[in-house]
Amino acid sequence: MLRPCASHALPHAVSRLRSARLARSAKPFLARGGPRGERCTGCRLISSHCLCALRPAVAVRAGVCLLMADIEPLKPSNTGWLIADVVADTFAFSWARTEVDPALLALLADPQWQPYLVFPAEAVEGGRPVTGELPAGAANGKRPLFVLLDGTWSEASRMFRKSPYLDALPVLSLQREQLSNYKLRRSQRDEAFCTSEVAALCLALAGEAHAAQTLEAYLDVFTNHYLHAKQQQPVDAGDAAHLRLQALAAL
Template identity: 80%
Template sequence: MDASGLALPAQPHAVSRLRSARLARSAKPFLARGGPHGERCAGCRLLPSHCLCALRPAVPTRAGMCLLMADIEPLKPSNTGWLIADVVADTFAFGWTRTEVDPALLALLADPQWQAYLVFPGEFVDSARVVTDVLPADAAAGTAGRADKRPLFVLLDGTWPEARKMFRKSPYLDKLAVLSLQSEQLSSYRLRRSQRDAHFCTSEVAALCLALAGDAQAAQVLEAYLDVFTNHYLQAKNQLPVDAEDAAHQHLRNLRDL
């Protein structure tokens, strides 16, 4: 911890680096809600009085995450892709544009250690591409998979209209199997609501993917971490203190200690 009592930020992860790159390209400063002074922790993007860094979990996973992020998503303090990168070490993040694609993204999708799945609702996709489980073969491309390949979940991180645009206008994703999640649970995310109640926030989608991949502890930790993050964010927004001994915090600590 530093002299202020805050936990020192960890090494910048993929979403943090993408945020820094996006800020460097900005012609004017991005002003998050809460005031013009930018008094936010570099490690968790929350107000220093509600810093979450001391509770940051890290769980070994077989699966990896690839976030394709709409233009200003990395800048939003409420973005939950950041939480995924906190928990899952093999998280990759790329900014999305219609006219350009990062060569590093194409290299990642072609890396033979990964079996990539594009996560998107199956109702909007040709049924021939859709899978509902993490399979040893890529059903969309029709190529034989290997049992030693690790699942890589490609998540479109943005509003629902942005995600649909990213899906339609990214031809380099067309060969990927589309993983359609079948969970019946409704989203409990309280920071930014979708117009469709059954839509999950990005962190919730990642937790469901981790569970499908057999990374059960990581899935539970990410869900608990989202609950605590949401609590800290809303308490800060309402200028209320955090109860670090409440059920959500204790649940996260118990999962981290397993």
């Protein structure tokens, strides 16, 4: 069960998508693992480990479009939520093989945005062009919009292959030497990043270093709170993760 939090701002795109998905559910969604009991509507954590007061405010020119697998918005461990907390222009849509939200098509066609579909180069077939960097400067003055496929690796692969309306978008493939530090859900692919990590890499590529670092730090703090709640341990607000987020928020 979720409860309102006084420090929680208006619901963002992922929060609204979660509410819409719950409204379609025939039975309550019960997350596997993690803390039991009442959760905050703002951060999905139990009240003793609430994260809402630590939500950073960052100026970000880029946007993020999350195309989410069916139950992904319902999972308390979903990190697309963190992206929407940090990046004001975050859009979220449910993915279905047989239909597409007209609002998604309108967003991708909006002249203020230059969309980039973010996906690993080794999984792209058919000679489709792939780039590892953004064009120097803004693309014709447009703001970058990073389209992220939010789900398990098999779900993301299905979205990539079975979404013809994405075929015309340039594919952005990211590379990073170190493995993912995300500790809440492990991918079968060791090199895979969680959605929030991918977004941070995209922001860095777009020249938004402060926003990228803030999102990375926010993910670390969220992971810290989530795991401590799961283990029924108190949070140390003075540890390295919290201090890094505080320092970035002060810039």
